[in-house]
Amino acid sequence: MPATADRRPLIGIVGSGIAGLRAADAILKCEVDARIVVFGDEAHRTYNRPGLTKKRYPLSGALEKTIAEDVRVKGADNDAVTWRLGIRVETADLGDRILRLSTGETFEYDRLVIASGIRPRTSARGDGECELHTHRTLRGLGDARYIHHRLQAGEKVTIVGAGFVACELASLAKEYGCEVLVLEALRRGPFESVLGERVAMTLGRWLAQQGVTFLTGDSARKFLCEAKPSNPEPASDRSLFIEAIGSVPNVEWLHGNGLDLSDGVRVDEYMRVSPWENVFAAGDIARYPDPWAAGNLTRMEFWKNAIDTGDLAGRSVAASLGHGSVTSRIGYFPSMTTEVLGLRIQIAGDPKTSDSMEIVCGDLDRPDQGVLVAYLREGAMIGAAYLDKGARFNSAYIKLLRSLRER
Numbered sequence: 001m002p003a004t005a006d007r008r009p010l011i012g013i014v015g016s017g018i019a020g021l022r023a024a025d026a027i028l029k030c031e032v033d034a035r036i037v038v039f040g041d042e043a044h045r046t047y048n049r050p051g052l053t054k055k056r057y058p059l060s061g062a063l064e065k066t067i068a069e070d071v072r073v074k075g076a077d078n079d080a081v082t083w084r085l086g087i088r089v090e091t092a093d094l095g096d097r098i099l100r101l102s103t104g105e106t107f108e109y110d111r112l113v114i115a116s117g118i119r120p121r122t123s124a125r126g127d128g129e130c131e132l133h134t135h136r137t138l139r140g141l142g143d144a145r146y147i148h149h150r151l152q153a154g155e156k157v158t159i160v161g162a163g164f165v166a167c168e169l170a171s172l173a174k175e176y177g178c179e180v181l182v183l184e185a186l187r188r189g190p191f192e193s194v195l196g197e198r199v200a201m202t203l204g205r206w207l208a209q210q211g212v213t214f215l216t217g218d219s220a221r222k223f224l225c226e227a228k229p230s231n232p233e234p235a236s237d238r239s240l241f242i243e244a245i246g247s248v249p250n251v252e253w254l255h256g257n258g259l260d261l262s263d264g265v266r267v268d269e270y271m272r273v274s275p276w277e278n279v280f281a282a283g284d285i286a287r288y289p290d291p292w293a294a295g296n297l298t299r300m301e302f303w304k305n306a307i308d309t310g311d312l313a314g315r316s317v318a319a320s321l322g323h324g325s326v327t328s329r330i331g332y333f334p335s336m337t338t339e340v341l342g343l344r345i346q347i348a349g350d351p352k353t354s355d356s357m358e359i360v361c362g363d364l365d366r367p368d369q370g371v372l373v374a375y376l377r378e379g380a381m382i383g384a385a386y387l388d389k390g391a392r393f394n395s396a397y398i399k400l401l402r403s404l405r406e407r
Helices: 019-027 048-054 065-069 142-150 164-175 197-209 215-223 302-322 393-403
Strands: 012-013 035-040 082-086 089-093 099-100 105-107 111-114 118-120 157-160 180-184 213-215 240-243 247-249 277-282 288-291 334-338 343-349 356-362 371-377 380-388
Touching: 012 118, 012 277, 019 035, 019 302, 035 142, 035 334, 035 380, 048 142, 065 142, 089 164, 111 302, 142 164, 142 215, 164 197, 164 334, 180 302, 197 334, 197 343, 197 393, 213 215, 288 302, 302 334, 343 393, 356 393, 380 393
Parallel strands: 012 035, 012 111, 035 082, 111 277, 157 180, 157 240, 180 213
Antiparallel strands: 089 099, 099 105, 118 247, 334 343, 343 380, 356 371, 371 380
16 A cells, blocks of 8 residues: 555454454544554455344345345444455565555555454365365355355255254255255264264254254265266256355465464464564454463354454554553353254353263253253363253253353
8 A cells, every 4th residue: 555644553454354343443442543444355344144044035136235234233334444345465474564465555554453264164176166066155245145045946955064054054944945955974963063972963853853854974975075976967957065064264364474373363362463562363263362271272253252352352452552451351251042943052161172961951852842951071060052942941041151150
């Protein structure tokens, strides 16, 4: 960008998602007299990404606009910052404080917030094709428009994976009236890496009871791309094939700067990126000291985590410019809620690191009638999960949450 006579500090935020927006908001609330520029590789301002899988839309010729309006985020219309949308940051030289943009421009900053997030993992080659399928993933508004349009047509859909996105997509597809096949080759059921095998198998049975064909292990593998049929179906006849098999942090543009990029961007408890005192990170990409497990690092891909870490990163930027001090470290309390085919699933704490579990209320064979599970490590409760179609054990779940927060 060309030189300017404006001597106010220039703050670059790479990523126009909720973490980037909250960082900008926090800086403004600290009354920092600075210029803030937000870069986003999509053409849209901040929107609610989790909302892309949660609602069925009526047939419309303006589907993308309808979805975009529905997932708007409060504060995204903020014009106190400069939005540079549809622009990728190709590389960064953190020593010289320079970003190189896809437009051919360079951007010199005084402070930098890394909020470039994640992208969906895929097993396909670069063009998204294999012998069997055209691989689709769901991350942005364009992906959502395409997938909702295909689902509205009532097409058969195959979903690879059994995590949150996969199960929400399966639920959405059933709402649209589609025939749904879910493949999970590596585990016994949905959310197994978080909730363990017993709960995962319960959720797998729930999918099947609601009319989803749910296959695991070798039964699932024969439908994946490793299978090489002698007569693959013509491309024009291919059903919708969506991969929801995890994510990849967008860190490539940061290579060559001496950072720990082994799993996102490593930061300290104030979202600062060592050894660069003027660089911060937030959101899905930030790997920070786990407040739930001393000595460990964690990287969370939940909406609330992006809000909390974005806010903390913004306050840390402000403090580095002499506006107040950051006294509170990251203290994110992990909690999330989703709904799969009418079954509400709430998860809190850190169940994935447990060594045992206990059924507090209910029966895993009847999750729709409510089942509350406590997760323990060395006898101490560290997590909880609540499955129900109503709120039968809500007071008991709230009591568990209080115990978790107090630990």
